[in-house]
Amino acid sequence: RERAREILESAARRDTNRLGVEAMELLDAYGIPTPAGGVVSSPTEAEELAEDIGDDVVMKIVSPDILHKSDIGGVEVGVPPEEVRDTYEDLVVRARNYQRDAAILGVQVQEMVDLDSGTETILGMNRDPQFGPLLLFGLGGIFVEVLEDNTVRVAPVSESDARGMLDDIESAPLLRGARGRDPVDEDALVEAVQRLSQLVTDFPAIVELDINPLVATPDGVQAVDLRLTID
Ligand code: ADP
Ligand code: MG
Structure with a gap:
């Protein structure tokens, strides 16, 4: 509950009222399970995180300007380790094509669910x-x-x-x-x-x-x- 309060307060400070993956921790704090993963801001970081997860991963663009990620090709499911780098770049390019000045916070790398x-x-x-x-x-x-x-x-x-x-x-x-x-x-x-x-x-x-x-x-x-x- 304390942790949840911190997450919401830090969002308020950042002056955004719409949250996405940044708020996944809220769910964790309340015992609603979420897949392992996180948000990275470079292809190298993406590769490292995928390696930690240790299997094929899901990668998603993280942008406050993109609400329906899969509509713009912003979600790639089942990405094998050797394609993580290229996929990072692809996701960013697709987001830019959709909206040239979209704020891109990074890419979410997430464990696959069955x-x-x-x-x-x-x-x-x-x-x-x-x-x-x-x-x-x-x-x-x-x-x-x-x-x-x-x-x-x-x-x-x-x-x-x-x-x-x-x-x-x-x-x-x-x-x-x-x-x-x-x-x-x-x-x-x-x-x-x-x-x-x-x-x-x-x-x-x-x-x-x-x-x-x-x-x-x-x-x-x-x-x-x-x-x-x-x-
Ligand atoms: P959005 O709703 O913004 O398009 P989602 O994160 O809901 O983005 O992803 C779209 C779809 O991709 C999901 O409905 C699901 O079918 C698939 N998907 C997303 N994340 C995973 C995951 N971790 N494991 C398996 N499939 C996923
Ligand atoms: Mg969705």
């Missing part, structure tokens, strides 16, 4: 002036806009509220092992919902937050992408 055994969900919050913090849970990734399969509760939520959110969505069978897939770790999902509920209850300054995707696998959950707005 999407084959996982389901991309979305877990978010929107602060409503009348009702307070509204938690949203649903099917995530590229399906968000297409299927709009989600459900909303006012935070703070109890464990049974959180569990009810899972039951509510039409894709629930997908999480529970449709088509011979292993069911995802439902308890981990429920816990993530409750922990986010706690985070947004503790910090009214967070007006909007989206974890998309929150990847749910049989072994737990991983928050892969985060975006939030503070006032």
